Amino acid sequence: MLLVDVDGPLNPYAxxxxxxxxxxxxxxxxxxxxxxxxxxxxxxxxxxxxPVEPLRVWLNPDHGxxxxxxxxxxxxxTTWEKEANAFIAPLLGLSELPFISWPLPRSRxxxxxxxxxxxIVAWAKGRAFAWIDDEIAEADRAWxxxxxxxxxxxxxxxxxxxxxxxxxxxxxxxxxxxD
Ligand SMILES: [Mg+2]
Numbered sequence: 207m208l209l210v211d212v213d214g215p216l217n218p219y220a221x222x223x224x225x226x227x228x229x230x231x232x233x234x235x236x237x238x239x240x241x242x243x244x245x246x247x248x249x250x251x252x253x254x255x256x257p258v259e260p261l262r263v264w265l266n267p268d269h270g271x272x273x274x275x276x277x278x279x280x281x282x283x284t285t286w287e288k289e290a291n292a293f294i295a296p297l298l299g300l301s302e303l304p305f306i307s308w309p310l311p312r313s314r315x316x317x318x319x320x321x322x323x324x325x326i327v328a329w330a331k332g333r334a335f336a337w338i339d340d341e342i343a344e345a346d347r348a349w350x351x352x353x354x355x356x357x358x359x360x361x362x363x364x365x366x367x368x369x370x371x372x373x374x375x376x377x378x379x380x381x382x383x384x385d
Contacts, residue, residue, distance in 0.1 A: 214365040215339065216368065229268060235263055272369075287306075323350065333356055339363065
């Protein structure tokens with residue numbers, strides 16, 4: 207399976223607006239969670255009646271078909287959780303996918319390990335997984351090697367660029383090599 211993060215791989219949030227990667231479109235999404243978080247923030251700032259601005263998201267419509275073409279089962283591994291199905295999947299032409307729900311409060315594994323990493327390993331239960339995320343680092347690879355009893359491929363995606371052709375090639379090569 208392939209665990210898919212939204213912000214970074216699909217939404218290259220760190221790209222400068224004037225250098226937005228080619229092929230991406232702009233979407234303005236007002237998800238219930240974004241709206242609630244922004245409402246809280248505006249209220250804290252003493253602006254309870256100010257309308258909430260939607261969240262700007264860049265998406266590449268080619269990513270949906272390219273993800274679907276991979277020989278891997280897709281699973282959301284994003285803080286968007288079920289909102290990825292409601293808001294992101296339809297814009298990319300993806301069907302509703304299983305998603306990992308994260309516990310609150312966030313785990314704090316320490317040693318520079320990303321909080322998602324232990325959760326993903328626990329969720330995978332030894333099953334083979336590839337994972338694309340902009341926050342993967344060497345500490346996460348080490349943690350997975352030590353705690354995950356099965357094949358795993360962690361691929362960091364540059365959040366200035368999003369998922370690119372070489373990422374799809376690497377994922378295909380990894381999945382094909384599993385057989
Ligand atoms: Mg991310």
